[in-house]
Amino acid sequence: MGSRVTIKDVAKAADVSIKTVSNVINNTGRMRPDTRQRVEGAMRQLGYTVNLSARSIRSGGTRLIGLNIFDFSQPFAPYLADKVIDFAKERQYGVIINTYGSDGTGLADGIEETYRLGADGWIFFTERALVDDGAALEQPYPVVMAGDYLSYGKSDLVTMPNVSAVQQTVGRLLDTGVRAIALLGAPPGITDWDSLKSQKEGTQELRTQGYVRAFKERGLDVDWRYVIPVHGWNQHGGVQSTAAMLDSLPCPEAVVCLNDAMALGAVHELQRRGLRVPQDVQLIGFDNVPEAEYSVPALTTIDPHIDDYAKHAVDMLIDRIEGYSGPARTYTTDFTLVERASTRLAH
Structure with missing residues (x-):
């Protein structure tokens, strides 16, 4: 049929x-x-x-x-x-x-x-x-x-302050003296500012722009090794990307995840390896989903006012x-x- x-x-x-x-x-x-x-x-x-x-x-x-x-x-x-x-x-x-x-x-x-x-x-x-x-x-x-x-003017659009939210959050970390800040969830293939700054759309692209802008406005260099793409913006992706980062790089002072799902996976992997959050590594997510409040430890996160x-x-x-x-x-x-x-x- x-x-x-x-x-x-x-x-x-x-x-x-x-x-x-x-x-x-x-x-x-x-x-x-x-x-x-x-x-x-x-x-x-x-x-x-x-x-x-x-x-x-x-x-x-x-x-x-x-x-x-x-x-x-x-x-x-x-x-x-x-x-x-x-x-x-x-x-x-x-x-x-x-x-x-x-x-x-x-x-x-x-x-x-x-x-x-x-x-x-x-x-x-x-x-x-x-x-x-x-x-x-x-x-x-x-x-x-x-x-x-982009909606190309063909419909009404509701969106989030992706650049400014991450920029101000990473800036808070930098202003407390933290320098080694990993970013989980960056778009693949981004290795410098020139390949990123012209992007006008995309959750990954815009939030990564915010991360870089926080460093640039303070005259600091980005360590692009810590700008990490993630296959699958879910808990499993957070676990995998955190494991790969810790296997290949010195442990950062903080990890900013571009959504809460990855952050929940990241906290699991950090603790599995004996690292304490936040004493050894600070961790921040994005979305403020209900699960964030009940993780152990409770997750600091960017709330984009979903209501x-x-x-x-x-x-x-x-x-x-x-x-x-x-x-x-x-x-x-x-x-x-x-x-x-x-x-x-x-x-």
């Missing part, structure tokens, strides 16, 4: 946009009669039947929003999902969660499913750069993008669903360094 024909298949066969197919299905918008006939012919030829999303749009909406996000292999994804659900409930909307794997093409892997699911609009969380100038954001339903990548992040994503999306048609907006959260037992910054 073949797979179900989708609105995307019809658009490709008729050589039109997905939005045009949606307008034909819902009898909305303006188009040339021959365009409508071509779309209707493609629908008949392919055997397309109207899906739940199309029916719900036509009947006035479902009061459901969708969150398309990477799988729950690290704690940030379910943490953000919980916050989105909370704020959607406040607006009397339900939430559909659709996940995509980190080993595929990213966000694009999950978009096909959104056509089958009955949501009035979607929050797209992307963990990699969009291709084709953000073509994935051009959908027949309202979209808000969340993440640290605010989720609230703005939900509010922006519902604005669009309920009729707002203004230009694309961008919202950047603030941050707080939450100091816990894995550092000695307060002393």
Whole structure:
């Protein structure tokens, strides 16, 4: 039995946009009669039947929003999902969660499913750069993008203060006299400032920029041996990268991990080798996921205000669903360094 024909298949066969197919299905918008006939012919030829999303749009909406996000292999994804659900409930909307794997093409892997699911609009969380100038954001339903990548002005965007958050945090360490600071989670292939400073998007790239800028604003040199890429931003990646670092380099005075999942793995490996945190090595994460407070020792981490992040994503999306048609907006959260037992910054 073949797979179900989708609105995307019809658009490709008729050589039109997905939005045009949606307008034909819902009898909305303006188009040339021959365009409508071509779309209707493609629908008949392919055997397309109207899906739940199309029916719900036509009947006035479902009061459901969708969150398309990477799988729950690290704690940030379910943490953000919980916050989105909370704020959607406040607006009397339900939430559909659709996940995509980190080993595929990213966000694009999950978009096909959104056509089958009955949501009035979607929050797209992307963990990699969009291709084709953000073509994935051009959908027949309202979209808000969340993440640290360019949206090309094609949707509202909610993002984090990645550069300034890491810059100020590493600066705090440097100002206490710490010099050997490892960074876990850097983009692969970055070995100098020239290859990094021109980057305009990307969680790894922007947070690594912040790390380097903290050194540069104090006239200090970066030891690029300690700028360490990590395969897999999860606990396992944190364990592996920490082990490889300790096997090949002198133990640093501090380790800054570009998310909490890696930091939780790093603290495990440091302690397994008999190193004390924070007496021998200070450790800092990024995200302030709930697990950070209950690690041993409790993890110092950068809190990018996920409540605010989720609230703005939900509010922006519902604005669009309920009729707002203004230009694309961008919202950047603030941050707080939450100091816990894995550092000695307060002393």
